[in-house]
Amino acid sequence: MADASYETDALIADDINAYLDQHQNKSLLRFITCGSVDDGKSTLIGRLLYDSKMIFEDQLAALEADSKKVGTQGQDIDFALLVDGLAAEREQGITIDVAYRFFATEKRKFIVADTPGHEQYTRNMVTGASTADCAVILVDARKGMLVQTRRHSYLAHLLGIKHLVLAVNKMDLVDYDQSTFDQIVADYSTFADEIGIETFTAVPISGFKGDNITSSPSANTTWYDGPSLIDHLETIEIANVAAQEKPFRMPVQWVNRPNLDFRGFSGLIGSGTVKRGDAVRIVPSGKTSTIKTIVTYDGELDEAVAGQSVTITLEDEVDCSRGDVIAAADNPPEASDQFEATLVWMDDEALKPGRGYTLKLASQSVTATVQEPKYEINVNNVGGSGEKLATKTLELNSIGVAEIHTDRPITFEAYEDSRALGGFILVDKITNATVGAGMLHFSLRRASNVHWQATTITRDHHADLKNQKPRVLWFTGLSGSGKSTIANAVEQRLNVMNRHTFLLDGDNVRHGLNKDLGFTEADRIENIRRVGEVAKLMTDAGLIVLTAFISPFRAERDLVRAMMEDCEFIEIFVDTPLEVAEQRDVKGLYKKARSGDLKNFTGIDSPYEAPDEPEIRVNTVEMTVEEAADHIISQIMPLK
Amino acid sequence: MRRLTHLERLEAESIHIMREVAAEAAKPVMLYSVGKDSAVMLHLAKKAFYPSPPPFPLMHVDTTWKFKDMYALREKAAQDAGMELLVWQNPEAKERGINPFDHGALHTDMWKTQGLKQALDHHGFDAAFGGARRDEEKSRAKERIFSFRTANHGWDPKQQRPELWNLYNAKKAKGESIRVFPLSNWTELDIWQYIMAENIEIVPLYFAAPRPTYEYEGGLFMADDIDRLEKVMGHRPEITERSVRFRTLGCSPLTGAVESEASTLADVVQEMLLTTTSERQGRVIDQDEGGAGMEKKKQEGYF
Structure with a gap:
């Protein structure tokens, strides 16, 4: 075993000040290791920590004991146990998340992102790669290139990692055979060309035995004339300097x-x-x-x-x-509100095209909607035919290209030019989970060329002339809850009070503006988005807008709320229990839905998400239409 | 063209993290344990917001069993930084007289885990900085920089938010909170090198000096308050003066001293590098429940 090499740097004991001086000015390289389950990643990292003397004696003792108990290397030290952290995964014998490890040589401090190799964890690898300058792709010498090798290389390349290392591991198990190594390198070269990887460095290693890890060539690979893994990692240019x-x-x-x-x-x-x-x-x-x-x-x-x-x-x-x-000043970045981007989906709940998500890019947070993806990337077949798959959404761990629209222009650069201004995350507005990550490619229109027309007559002028404060009274509730009836009564009252109003009704809008839309979830989201935009224009014109739409999804109502000026969006929850609405069944729709003639009907086979904190709530079981309308008027006074 | 050193990059990253929290959290707080990592974290906070003072208070979740030197530095450090110092002692633990001798693991649970939860709830903090590092312990290596906690302060390692680039998602529902670890990517050696480079004041207990010590269950401890020890232990421990120092600081009866002559920073670092036992070994906390001790504690709300 390598215990003999386990000595600390002599300089530490001889001249601590000289040692500290030497280590005070190291550079910092972040890299990621990727490989499939049995390629020996954890073993390699354990080895790097071990060889750079980052393991203490008590940890070593625990390691030796653990190796005998749960190790997979017989009586030898199982380095993987050093890095497989959480109890749950220790039992399963796999790494399930991103773990960060640290070691240092005389020249550099290294931060290693250790990410899992199995398919369902693309998001972890993407996370680890996002901060890495370099990727070490592990290949088992016995198996050669696998589907995972292609996938990991593609992801590293996608995340903009410029330095790729092909570490052909377990050379000890192929008797350090040069032709095996050469064949894998040749295969990888072909693949790298296909997907646009310009250069890579290949090193034959054994994480388990220690060949070509810290020095090269090892006695077992005299035919190899390249650098050891560590030597190479010490010389890679750091992205930070290039920036x-x-x-x-x-x-x-x-x-x-x-x-x-x-x-x-x-x-x-x-x-x-x-x-x-x-x-x-x-x-x-x-x-x-x-x-x-x-x-x-x-x-x-x-x-x-x-x-x-x-x-x-x-x-x-x-x-x-x-x-x-x-x-x-002479070379500023652009601002835009429409982009093409590559998206990596990271949430159990699939992407909902048209839904508003919070997009965070650098220190900017805006509301963004993603259009139906142009295509999904088949990460198992990059570079080959069938690389692009048709899709309507993105599921967990899938990657696709889509248009993104933001509610106001954001400052950006293409991801390939700048990670800082080209990488973004998407956050779900309800669960607050980070659901996706993306890389901007380019703006779909130069927002700088479509300046807002600076009109002389502003929305304030419009509103002043009408002697009112523009507002959207957004009625939401089940079909048959009484939205249209109450909205109509409210509009009548406002009209009597000499106010300028407009009522947008769900059924009426579907005869014209939205007649191309059906009732799938995606279409319902788009329906609401368009109504929101129309309502917004009308508030700019100074009107009090009343809308009567089921608008079942909280996220879409919040999206419309975000479009409006502060305090101009009044959410009115027409609170009618399903039994009551169904009993009324004015249009006979519940009957059809129950019999299966009508699909995606809210309350029956499609959910209704009631507002948590509506500005106004009216209970139509306890109130008459007249009482409800009076109550709403009293809540929105004064009108100016 | 200027190549930044690893310490400069770590510093810039920590500062960036702190500013994100100041900009996005409603009511942040910095947890301060008076140890060397806390000292570095506090120093970075001063740098992050200079010339303003850090826009949040310092809070010490106290067990009443810390070293006297720690209490002294605590007051001074807060004052120097121009920050408000909040101290929380779990009233229930106080009333029940919970101590490390009679109550074992319950001592840490009541004073620290429960105390921390109470303090955060009491003040309504929605983000709390902590000085934990990923190199300290295996389960820490997988924790995010922004670590999301449920309303009950629980940590679910399977529900962590992916953290890409330097974009941190600080959004949360009412009642939920975030623990933020700006020193995540620092190692113990980085901390010491930074303390040297920046001349940061740390508790003198880190340096060797002749101190009154006693042995207890195979460990060597310092008699910081001999009268109180006698009261709790039921006898006066046998005191020997030895040149000792501490590699990590916690409750005085739980923190093992090491015999040492290292009286300068360089000596201490030298000793740290030459020594072959890891930092936390002096602390009893990780050895509970086998190797999964810390992971379990964190799920229950320990920092």
């Missing part, structure tokens, strides 16, 4: 305002460098100014670079807040 060559961008995280005399903008520099006196532009407003100071706790800096967290002050009093990006 300094790009134009300056700093997303503003936090406005630092300790007193009236100081106003600083805090953030992590995403790319480029910045100096005192540099001309900058605030995006998306387009305002320009000059860097006054670069403030840190350790004093002011003349210059700061990508990867540093700083606070910047500007010469001019310009509007700038969280979500804005401070950028090089």
